[in-house]
Amino acid sequence: MPSTTDRPLRIIHSEAALGFAGQERRILKEMRAMRERGHRVELICRPEAKLAAAASEAGIKVHKLPMGGFMNLVRGAPKVRRILREGRFDILNTHSRIDTLLAGLGARLAGTPLIVRTRHLTNRVNSMLAYTWVPHRVSAVSNYVRDYLIERGVPAGKVETIYSPITLPPAGIRSTLREELNLPPEAIVVCCVAILRATKGHRELIEALRPLMQDRPQVHLVLVGNGSPLFEQLQALIAEIGLADRIHMLGFRHDVPNILAGSDIFALATQKEASGTVYVEAAAAGLPVIGVDVGGVSEMVRDGETGILVPSGNIPELRAALETLIDDSHLRACMGAAGTRMARVEGKFSLAGLAERTEQVYRTWLAQVDVGATG
Numbered sequence: 583m584p585s586t587t588d589r590p591l592r593i594i595h596s597e598a599a600l601g602f603a604g605q606e607r608r609i610l611k612e613m614r615a616m617r618e619r620g621h622r623v624e625l626i627c628r629p630e631a632k633l634a635a636a637a638s639e640a641g642i643k644v645h646k647l648p649m650g651g652f653m654n655l656v657r658g659a660p661k662v663r664r665i666l667r668e669g670r671f672d673i674l675n676t677h678s679r680i681d682t683l684l685a686g687l688g689a690r691l692a693g694t695p696l697i698v699r700t701r702h703l704t705n706r707v708n709s710m711l712a713y714t715w716v717p718h719r720v721s722a723v724s725n726y727v728r729d730y731l732i733e734r735g736v737p738a739g740k741v742e743t744i745y746s747p748i749t750l751p752p753a754g755i756r757s758t759l760r761e762e763l764n765l766p767p768e769a770i771v772v773c774c775v776a777i778l779r780a781t782k783g784h785r786e787l788i789e790a791l792r793p794l795m796q797d798r799p800q801v802h803l804v805l806v807g808n809g810s811p812l813f814e815q816l817q818a819l820i821a822e823i824g825l826a827d828r829i830h831m832l833g834f835r836h837d838v839p840n841i842l843a844g845s846d847i848f849a850l851a852t853q854k855e856a857s858g859t860v861y862v863e864a865a866a867a868g869l870p871v872i873g874v875d876v877g878g879v880s881e882m883v884r885d886g887e888t889g890i891l892v893p894s895g896n897i898p899e900l901r902a903a904l905e906t907l908i909d910d911s912h913l914r915a916c917m918g919a920a921g922t923r924m925a926r927v928e929g930k931f932s933l934a935g936l937a938e939r940t941e942q943v944y945r946t947w948l949a950q951v952d953v954g955a956t957g
Contacts, residue, residue, distance in 0.1 A: 591621045591944060592671045596662075598649045598680035602632035603777070604859075605702045608723075608746045609677060610636055615747070615937035617642070624669065626662065626685055649680050655687070662688025673944055675700060675721075679712050686716035696948050700744075701727050704856045704877045710735055719947045724857040724878025742943050745881075747936040748863045750926060751839035759804070759844025763830055768800045770908055773845035773869070775838055775860055776852065778809030783851030783874065784816055788829065790851070790901040794908060795828060801908060806841055808834040842867035846914060847907050848889075849873075851900055858882045861889070862931045865921025870914045872903045882931075888921035 593616060595609055610633065613623040625637045629646040637644050645665050648654045662685045666674065674689040675698040676682040682699050689697045699717040704727060707713065713720050713736050720741040722728035728743045760769065772791065776782040784805060795801045803825075805816070813831065820829045835841060842848070848864035848871045855877040862882050864871050871889035873879045885891040890903040907914050929935045 590619075591616075591673060591941070592669060593621055593673045593675065593944070594624045594626060594645075594666065594669065594671045596626040596674065596676045596681040596685035597631065597633055598628060598678040598684075599633070600628060600631050602636060604746075605677065606631075606633045606636075608702065609633065610640065611747055611749075611933060612936060612940060613637065613642055614640055615933045616940060619937050619941060621941070624671075626665065626681065647684070649684055655684050658684045659687040659691060663691040666692040666694050672696060672948060673698060676712075676717065677702065679709075682712040682716055686712070690716070696944065696951055698944075698947070701731060702856055703727075704730070704854050707731075707734060718951050721943065724881050726878040726881065727856050744936065744939050744943060745931055746857055746859045747933045748859050748866060748925065748931050749933065751842065751863070751867050755839055755843040757840050757844030759841050763802070763804075765802060766800070769802050770798075770800050770847070771802050771804055771845040772847045772849050772904065772908070773804045773806070773841060773864070774848070774850050775806040775841070775864075776850055777807050778805075778812040778816070780812065781852060781854045782807075783853055784812065785819070786851040786853075786895075786897060786900065787849055788816070788819065788823075790897050790904055792823060792825070794901065794905055795825060798908065799828075801828070803829045804841065804845065805829065805831045806833075806835050806838060838863070839867065842869060845869060847872065847904070849904060852876065852879070853894060855879050859931060862921075862925050865889070865918075866925035868918040868922050870907055870917030871921065872900070872907065874900070884920070884924065888917055888924055 597609055617623050624643045626645045627634050628649050634644050647658050666689055671694055673696045674685055674694050676685055677700050686697055697717045698719050698721055699713055700721045702723050720736050721744045723746050725743050728741050731741050732738050791803055820826050842864055848869040851874050857878040861871045861873055865888050871883055873883045873891055874894050875891040876894050883889045883891055892899040892903050
């Protein structure tokens with residue numbers, strides 16, 4: 583049999599989540615990108631998972647297993663063992679605690695050469711078993727997450743950062759946003775794209791912008807994203823402060839590139855972020871970005887070059903950053919151009935870059951665990 587250094591890899595992912603948010607979208611992007619490089623990719627997930635439908639639609643083979651609870655673990659691990667042995671997989675890549683325990687145990691029983699756990703979040707890890715005992719190696723979506731895992735006990739030599747990719751928006755989009763909102767030609771649009779939850783900082787962004795909007799009638803804020811009950815709460819707040827005609831809540835949208843193309847500034851005051859690739863997506867659209875220096879955001883925003891980073895919880899500095907970009911069109915253009923170069927020319931966050939980096943890390947790890955097993 584050819585070694586894993588010179589043949590396509592056989593890779594299977596597992597995910598226990600039922601939704602289809604950033605983590606699940608990253609998994610699907612990775613599977614498709616690796617398939618395009620010639621590797622074989624399959625998926626293990628729950629029957630009712632939205633990722634199952636999306637992967638099947640993309641032509642990826644899906645193995646459906648109930649997950650969660652002791653009995654599903656007992657019944658599921660032997661099934662995973664059979665799937666992995668029959669498919670002769672080189673790699674199992676798990677993504678959540680439940681599937682790491684179930685699929686990881688099955689992979690250990692099957693003797694799968696490499697078991698990888700990917701950590702997508704910044705939340706505190708309660709049990710490190712899913713990062714130390716079960717997998718051979720761990721990947722993280724940012725250096726911030728990697729450093730946290732090392733601090734919690736994962737050996738530094740066994741964890742690598744693999745950044746999540748973005749899908750580049752088409753160049754030269756003619757946006758319909760300003761026509762949709764009936765904005766005047768002189769309008770300056772600040773845009774925020776994020777699920778509506780408290781940690782994303784929508785209230786803080788509105789608080790920072792409020793006095794600037796009172797003094798500058800040309801400034802508008804566009805909020806893209808949904809989530810109850812915050813959507814209704816923000817609507818009430820906006821009406822209360824008398825800015826309902828200039829703070830536009832668009833809910834969930836499928837045309838985010840169109841909205842970014844019609845904006846002048848991207849701002850997200852998130853208080854917790856594992857990586858924050860939405861900043862890179864905004865930069866790719868030519869927008870200067872404003873972010874809070876938390877988690878992996880500083881790895882996505884080059885402070886003073888592609889945007890401005892402000893300290894966490896500091897409304898005056900957030901307001902000052904917004905004021906600087908609102909009042910300086912030349913700086914907006916320079917930062918927007920720098921962000922476009924970072925996202926479109928360097929390729930650090932491209933799908934091709936993700937696949938190349940993932941393959942390189944996988945092959946290195948396979949060589950390491952093979953040496954460890956035989957040495």
